[in-house]
Amino acid sequence: MTLVGCIGGGQLGRMLGLAGLPLGLRFRFLDPSPSAPAADVGELVVGAFDDPVALARLGAGADVVTYEFENVAVASVVQLGALPPYRALELGQDRLVEKEMFRRLGIPTARFGSLAETGLPALVKSRRLGYDGKGQRRLDADEVISDHELAEEIVAFDRELSIIAVRGTDGETRFWPLVENAHRDGILRVSRSPVQGAPQAEAEELAGRLLDELGYVGVLAFELFDVGGRLLANEFAPRVHNTGHWTIEGAVTSQFENHLRAILGLPLGATGAVGSSVMLNLIGGAPPSEQLLGLPGAHLHLYGKEPRRGRKIGHLTLVGADEETVAETLALVESAADG
Numbered sequence: 001m002t003l004v005g006c007i008g009g010g011q012l013g014r015m016l017g018l019a020g021l022p023l024g025l026r027f028r029f030l031d032p033s034p035s036a037p038a039a040d041v042g043e044l045v046v047g048a049f050d051d052p053v054a055l056a057r058l059g060a061g062a063d064v065v066t067y068e069f070e071n072v073a074v075a076s077v078v079q080l081g082a083l084p085p086y087r088a089l090e091l092g093q094d095r096l097v098e099k100e101m102f103r104r105l106g107i108p109t110a111r112f113g114s115l116a117e118t119g120l121p122a123l124v125k126s127r128r129l130g131y132d133g134k135g136q137r138r139l140d141a142d143e144v145i146s147d148h149e150l151a152e153e154i155v156a157f158d159r160e161l162s163i164i165a166v167r168g169t170d171g172e173t174r175f176w177p178l179v180e181n182a183h184r185d186g187i188l189r190v191s192r193s194p195v196q197g198a199p200q201a202e203a204e205e206l207a208g209r210l211l212d213e214l215g216y217v218g219v220l221a222f223e224l225f226d227v228g229g230r231l232l233a234n235e236f237a238p239r240v241h242n243t244g245h246w247t248i249e250g251a252v253t254s255q256f257e258n259h260l261r262a263i264l265g266l267p268l269g270a271t272g273a274v275g276s277s278v279m280l281n282l283i284g285g286a287p288p289s290e291q292l293l294g295l296p297g298a299h300l301h302l303y304g305k306e307p308r309r310g311r312k313i314g315h316l317t318l319v320g321a322d323e324e325t326v327a328e329t330l331a332l333v334e335s336a337a338d339g
């Protein structure tokens, strides 16, 4: 029996578990909450993410350890020899270091650094610990920016895209079709794939540079702005990603299964789409399941979390739905969301 340890027991851990059970894998999660969503699909160690004793309990007897969020302490990943390699975390946890790496690799970005470099208006982001648009503010007038922050040019993008990639222990790399993402209030609402006229080859080339630089193993998500057909890198996440949830039903192999295959040194699965997918996040609340499951091509995922304002409690993926069904579903999901 192969045991996979995972730092974090949220919905991403839960979906890793759901993907791994059919492969005969067993799971153990570390999470500070005794009601962590992943507890339904594996053993749960309740403890702090940076507690060496709890980490040792997580790792005891595990064949491999991974993590489901990018703010894990580098020391925790080093202690357990977890995958993806700690270097990806180290470079990704500080937005300034991350953008400087993009620059070094010749990956285009928005202008960044000080206000002198970006001009006004600018977006100021905390260098560390931001997520879902938190720790960001727009500046319209000059102000002193602290060392803990980073200014970015505000990009008038045509659309936001992401590419989910996987790299195996042998360096083999595969990519899913590009995804188009819509955010509101900094939170992802809708992802669609495949994307009309998507610059797939260019996105793969840029993401491939990043994966090779990091000596990466596992799934990585790379967020991009499409500006008139030109791609600018926004950020990467060294983990399975919300914009890849559609792959569960919408691709030959899901991001979750391929992440497990990669970190276990197993052959990677095919990443092609099996139809057109639309993934909608259920935020703060969800319409009744009876209603959602009545929609053609609908697949419902509830994470077992208490609804709370602005909280992702599940998602719905429509595969092969016509635009009318998509519009109807969007309105339905939106009416039940709060925040």
Ligand SMILES: Nc1ncnc2c1ncn2[C@@H]1O[C@H](COP(=O)(O)OP(=O)(O)O)[C@@H](O)[C@H]1O
Pocket (backbone or CB within 6 Å): 110, 123, 130, 131, 132, 133, 134, 152, 153, 154, 155, 156, 160, 183, 186, 223, 234, 235
């Ligand atoms: N430089 C920028 N110009 C315009 N919009 C941006 C810029 N940076 C971020 N955003 C918007 O804010 C969202 C969240 O920013 P991001 O840098 O991805 O941080 P987070 O870690 O919160 O996801 C992006 O998905 C995009 O919609």
Ligand SMILES: [Mg+2]
Pocket (backbone or CB within 6 Å): 223, 235
């Ligand atoms: Mg982001």
